[in-house]
Amino acid sequence: MTSPEQNTSPAPDVSASLTPEQLAQATLLLGHSIDFPEPDTIRQCPNAALVIHQGRIAWQGPAAELPVAQQAFARVEDYGDAWILPGLIDTHVHAAQMPVMASWGEQLLDWLNRYTFPAERRFEDPLIARQQSDVFLDALLAHGTTTAMVFGTVHEAGTDALFEAARERRMALIAGKVLMDRNCPDYLSDTADGGFEASARLIHRWHGTDRLHYAITPRFAPTSTEAQLERAGALHSEAAGLYMQTHVSENPDEVSWVQSLFPKARDYVDVYEHYGLLHDRSVLAHGLHLTDREWTALREHQTRIAVCPTSNTFLGSGLFDFARAEQEGVVLGLASDVGGGTSLSQLVSAAEAYKVGQLKGYKLTANQLWYQMTAGNARALHLQADIGTLDSGKMADLVVLDPNRSANLSARLAQATSLDEALFATLILGDERLTRATWVAGELRFGA
Numbered sequence: 001m002t003s004p005e006q007n008t009s010p011a012p013d014v015s016a017s018l019t020p021e022q023l024a025q026a027t028l029l030l031g032h033s034i035d036f037p038e039p040d041t042i043r044q045c046p047n048a049a050l051v052i053h054q055g056r057i058a059w060q061g062p063a064a065e066l067p068v069a070q071q072a073f074a075r076v077e078d079y080g081d082a083w084i085l086p087g088l089i090d091t092h093v094h095a096a097q098m099p100v101m102a103s104w105g106e107q108l109l110d111w112l113n114r115y116t117f118p119a120e121r122r123f124e125d126p127l128i129a130r131q132q133s134d135v136f137l138d139a140l141l142a143h144g145t146t147t148a149m150v151f152g153t154v155h156e157a158g159t160d161a162l163f164e165a166a167r168e169r170r171m172a173l174i175a176g177k178v179l180m181d182r183n184c185p186d187y188l189s190d191t192a193d194g195g196f197e198a199s200a201r202l203i204h205r206w207h208g209t210d211r212l213h214y215a216i217t218p219r220f221a222p223t224s225t226e227a228q229l230e231r232a233g234a235l236h237s238e239a240a241g242l243y244m245q246t247h248v249s250e251n252p253d254e255v256s257w258v259q260s261l262f263p264k265a266r267d268y269v270d271v272y273e274h275y276g277l278l279h280d281r282s283v284l285a286h287g288l289h290l291t292d293r294e295w296t297a298l299r300e301h302q303t304r305i306a307v308c309p310t311s312n313t314f315l316g317s318g319l320f321d322f323a324r325a326e327q328e329g330v331v332l333g334l335a336s337d338v339g340g341g342t343s344l345s346q347l348v349s350a351a352e353a354y355k356v357g358q359l360k361g362y363k364l365t366a367n368q369l370w371y372q373m374t375a376g377n378a379r380a381l382h383l384q385a386d387i388g389t390l391d392s393g394k395m396a397d398l399v400v401l402d403p404n405r406s407a408n409l410s411a412r413l414a415q416a417t418s419l420d421e422a423l424f425a426t427l428i429l430g431d432e433r434l435t436r437a438t439w440v441a442g443e444l445r446f447g448a
Contacts, residue, residue, distance in 0.1 A: 018051070018058055023072045026053040027442060030063055031079035031400060034419075035086050035390040036371040043390075044419060050084060052396040055170070055441035060390055077444075079400050082436055085370075086388055087146025087397035088346040089377035091333030092245070092285040092306035094151045095136045095162050095175070096120045100339045107316050108251040111340065117185050119339070120178075123158030124187070130161040137165050141446040143344040143432040144399035146439075147378075147387060149245055149283055149306070149333075150175040151217060154188045156198040163206045170210065170441040172383060172397070174243050176217030177202055181228045184219075192227040196235060203238045211386075211395075211441070215243035215283075220250075221258050221271045233276035243281045243381075246272065248305075249294070250286035251317050269294040278303045281382060283333060286311075288318035295328045304380045305330055308337035309352035315340050320353075322362045333380040334372045346373045347430045354427065366424035396442040401426070401434040409434070 018026060033048035049066045051059040051073070059066075070076050100115040123129040140148055152159035152175050159177040166173035179195040180188055190198070199216065207214035216235045218224045224232070236242055249255055249268050258268045265271045269290070272278050280302035287298075287305040298305065307320050325332055334353060336344050343349070350369040357364045378388030386395045403409050403422075409429040416422040426434070437447035 018053060020072070022053055023068060024074055026051055026058065026073050027075040027077070028052075028070060028073040029077050029079065029084060029398070031082050031084040033060065033084045033390055034423075036367060036374055037389050039368045039371045039376065042367055042370075042419060042423070046081075048084065050390065050396075050398075052439075052442040055396055055443075057390060057392050057394050057396050060392055077437070079402075079436065082400050082402040082404075084390070085399050085401060086374040086390060086394075087399050087438065087440070088144045088373045089381070089383075089387070090140070090145050090148040090336050090344075090346060091283055091304070091377050091380060092151075092308060092335035093140075093148050093338050093341075093344070095133060096123050096153050096158075097339030098132075098136055098139065102342060103339070108254055108340075109257070111315060116339070117188055120153040121185075121187050123153040123155045123161075126157040126161055129153075129155065129158035130165060133162040133165040136162075137169055137171065138446070139344055141169070141438045141440070142435060143346070144401065144435045144438055145344065145346060146397040146399065147172040147381075147383065148174070149215065149243070149335075149381060151219075151245065152177050154178045154180055154190055156202060159202055160205070163202075163209075163212055166212060167210050169445060170443065172211040172213075172387060172395070174213040174215050174245075174381060176215035176243075176245065179216075179218040179228055179232055180223040182225050183223050192225060192231045195228055196231040199235055200238050203235070203242065207239050207242060213241070213243060214239070215245040216277070217244075218246050218277070220247035220254070221268065222254065222261055226262075229271070229275040229277070236276065241281070243283065244277050244279070245283045246277070246285070248272070248284040248287055249289045250312070251315070252289060255289050267291050267294050269297050273297055273301070280304075283380070285335065285337060286317065286320075288312060288320055295324060295330065298330050299328045302331065304333055306333045306335040306337075307353060308335045308341055308349075309356045310342045310349055311337035311340035313352060313356070314342050319356050319360055321360060322357050322364065323360065331380050332372065333377045334369075343431065345431045347427055347432075347434070349373075350427045366420055366427060369427055370423055396439055398439040399435060400437040400447070401430070402436040403430070403434060405434050405436070406430065
């Protein structure tokens with residue numbers, strides 16, 4: 001097992017991997033590099049150098065071992081003792097719901113009708129959809145998040161706008177048009193065939209384009225008829241490697257509602273299972289009130305759960321059972337779930353996850369939580385070949401966090417006696433205000 005204080009990354013010879021001409025086009029970042037290749041492994045290099053060329057990390061290691069002069073690089077950014085980490089990853093968030101964050105007083109089903117649906121209606125205007133998509137993606141970047149799995153809205157043009165905005169930023173984004181043909185306002189309702197056809201067009205336009213991927217996106221079982229869920233399952237034949245995202249077992253009233261709408265189903269998870277929507281690229285948000293059979297089904301299908309702690313506590317939905325997920329071997333992602341969630345910051349999500357674990361008698365470590373936000377979420381989304389760590393060859397999706405931007409955190413870290421202690425305090429006391437810079441595919445997209 002790797003010591004948390006040990007830098008284990010070999011430093012390949014950058015002068016051998018890049019020609020002088022390529023070095024003259026490359027970017028050099030200096031700072032304190034930290035990444036988390038496993039839940040119990042931290043790698044750090046307090047005086048690190050990362051060389052970025054053509055959007056990828058071409059070299060990383062101690063700055064003292066950099067075999068060429070800094071003047072050889074086209075651009076040098078020295079972040080001092082700030083932390084350079086892999087970009088943070090969000091496994092469940094809603095593009096249209098930022099305007100309804102922090103809406104008072106409702107639980108899930110009333111919250112959808114009172115706040116969510118009116119906000120999503122605005123995406124029927126492609127110009128507004130594009131403007132809001134720009135705001136949303138720039139907000140993710142300001143929070144240090146470089147990759148996300150995103151719910152669009154029911155509107156095809158609005159989902160186009162989201163993908164186009166992500167492509168312009170070179171972000172790795174997994175997204176899809178929401179499918180709803182019942183139990184929703186008329187202005188957000190599609191049909192089984194219409195939803196299939198619009199989704200198929202979006203799949204052929206965007207899935208596999210640049211760094212973009214498509215997720216088949218029924219909102220949740222109550223807002224889709226059996227005909228629509230059947231057509232959603234059939235969408236998998238449109239392309240290889242498609243994702244599926246939806247919600248499951250968030251609220252007790254929701255669980256009862258599903259049983260009344262699908263009386264032949266064994267349980268909530270069985271609805272999705274019946275229509276071929278469970279597989280290892282399926283991500284179900286929440287999973288708070290699962291039965292034994294449902295846990296078994298999720299494990300057997302290798303389906304992921306996106307844990308949404310700030311949303312679950314804010315809406316009074318329940319507390320996630322981390323111990324049961326570990327026992328069952330169900331793969332987890334950590335998610336903000338904005339707008340039910342109260343922050344786009346994955347630091348805030350991680351801090352709330354720790355508190356949920358405490359309430360459930362399960363102690364999450366700092367290493368586990370940082371891993372989950374980076375390499376763990378990358379693996380949950382099958383993106384680990386390209387993102388999640390600082391290994392050479394990975395995409396240069398990076399966040400620079402500066403603990404000195406918070407007086408409270410800075411004072412706390414002055415008393416820290418280990419990197420693990422510092423990382424834990426940063427999770428609990430940190431948020432987006434620590435974000436000094438965010439890089440996507442080797443381009444600076446936020447900060448300086």
